[in-house]
Amino acid sequence: MRVLISADWHLGRQGIGGVDLTPYQKELLLSWFLDELVLKLRPEVLIVAGDIFDSKRPSAEALSLFSEFVDAIADLRLPAVFLAGNHDLPELVTYMEGILSRHGLHMISAANWSEKNVIVDLPGLIFLPHLSVYRREGRSMEEILEDLASRYDPANSILITHLTILGSVQEAWDEWEIGFVPIIPANMLRAWKLVVSGHLHGHHMPASNVVYPGSLLKYHPQEKNQKKTVLLVDTETGQWEALSVPQKIDMLEVAGYWDKDHCQFVIEDLYRAPFSDTDFLVLVTLSRPGGDLSLAKGVISALEAEYPGVKFFFGKVHSIAHQLANESSAAPTQTLVKLSPQRLVHRFLQEHNLLESVPIERINDIIGEIFATMEKSHEA
Numbered sequence: 001m002r003v004l005i006s007a008d009w010h011l012g013r014q015g016i017g018g019v020d021l022t023p024y025q026k027e028l029l030l031s032w033f034l035d036e037l038v039l040k041l042r043p044e045v046l047i048v049a050g051d052i053f054d055s056k057r058p059s060a061e062a063l064s065l066f067s068e069f070v071d072a073i074a075d076l077r078l079p080a081v082f083l084a085g086n087h088d089l090p091e092l093v094t095y096m097e098g099i100l101s102r103h104g105l106h107m108i109s110a111a112n113w114s115e116k117n118v119i120v121d122l123p124g125l126i127f128l129p130h131l132s133v134y135r136r137e138g139r140s141m142e143e144i145l146e147d148l149a150s151r152y153d154p155a156n157s158i159l160i161t162h163l164t165i166l167g168s169v170q171e172a173w174d175e176w177e178i179g180f181v182p183i184i185p186a187n188m189l190r191a192w193k194l195v196v197s198g199h200l201h202g203h204h205m206p207a208s209n210v211v212y213p214g215s216l217l218k219y220h221p222q223e224k225n226q227k228k229t230v231l232l233v234d235t236e237t238g239q240w241e242a243l244s245v246p247q248k249i250d251m252l253e254v255a256g257y258w259d260k261d262h263c264q265f266v267i268e269d270l271y272r273a274p275f276s277d278t279d280f281l282v283l284v285t286l287s288r289p290g291g292d293l294s295l296a297k298g299v300i301s302a303l304e305a306e307y308p309g310v311k312f313f314f315g316k317v318h319s320i321a322h323q324l325a326n327e328s329s330a331a332p333t334q335t336l337v338k339l340s341p342q343r344l345v346h347r348f349l350q351e352h353n354l355l356e357s358v359p360i361e362r363i364n365d366i367i368g369e370i371f372a373t374m375e376k377s378h379e380a
Helices: 022-041 060-075 090-103 141-151 295-306 330-337 341-351 360-379
Strands: 002-006 045-049 080-083 105-108 125-128 158-162 164-166 181-185 194-198 204-207 210-212 229-234 240-244 249-259 264-270 279-286 312-320
Touching: 002 022, 022 060, 022 229, 045 158, 045 194, 060 090, 060 105, 080 125, 080 158, 090 105, 125 141, 141 181, 164 204, 194 229, 249 295, 249 312, 264 295, 279 295, 295 312
Parallel strands: 002 045, 045 080, 080 105, 125 158, 158 194, 164 181, 194 210, 249 279, 279 312
Antiparallel strands: 002 229, 204 210, 229 240, 249 264
8 A cells, every 4th residue: 555644734834034834835735745746646545644733723724724635635535644743732633533534534633542543444554643641641652652562563564653753762761752742762663664753844764664754844944954755655565755845935044244334234155046936934144243123124135136036035043153252142141030930931832832732830830840849959
């Protein structure tokens, strides 16, 4: 059976600088994905390995895009499985499952997972959605994975999941999480014929039998050099092919400085040349500290003058080169010091789009427990 596996669509996500990425997601899914992958390659099943939406309360635009896509694959009679990731609300996914299952489309989340490890029509495929610590019924991820391996035949099965899988973990791995997603050592999955996971956004292989396809688009500056793919998997052999996702909006690094005398941005270096069939989010490295509110407009104006016909969006100042020690960001540090531990954590979670994953009350309880433990250790 030939299976097409994608992951981490994050429908409704805004790019750096607040750029609306929905039009780019729509072009990819309704044009390239359907025409170049579904219609030309004729897979027998489509799977999305988590983070369908970017928010647990997806926007109307994100829901509309998802609806258009599932309508299209339902018309093509392509069976599909959408797995919930840490950004997806389990109850919403389960609600959608009730509507879509009549069309051969399945949605699996922590809310309906226990009875959906296996889909009868898809032999050899085992599904493990994101399970927060509150959804595991007191079990560790190690126990859950051992239970799956004992119930099925991992040597002849493919596990589809949404985890942080690392090649080696030196310490107590079960207490670690990235984005509230457990970190799992790859050797814990060595019995499976193949493991395909969502969550980490770059296409890579933590182990010989573990692979990440990567996200649909580049969503964070750290992803600027990552490869994004969709996998075409042969379930009989476990062999797969990575198909590159064309980036209709990419990231461009620019180095230069703000010339205050001439009120313009001077480009000193481009880390690659832009091309006309792609839009770009611009990441700026300032070679000299300084600038004003005109900086963003100045960067875009300088690029548009150099490369007419290419569309640029200002993303952010990525870094400041050669910044003197006395010019470091002391003021922001002082501002952060004034924040309570709770507010610091809330701010971090909000900036990383994680605040919806855990109730505020629970976050405050955890912080309180940490400080209580630290005080006891100090007293001892």
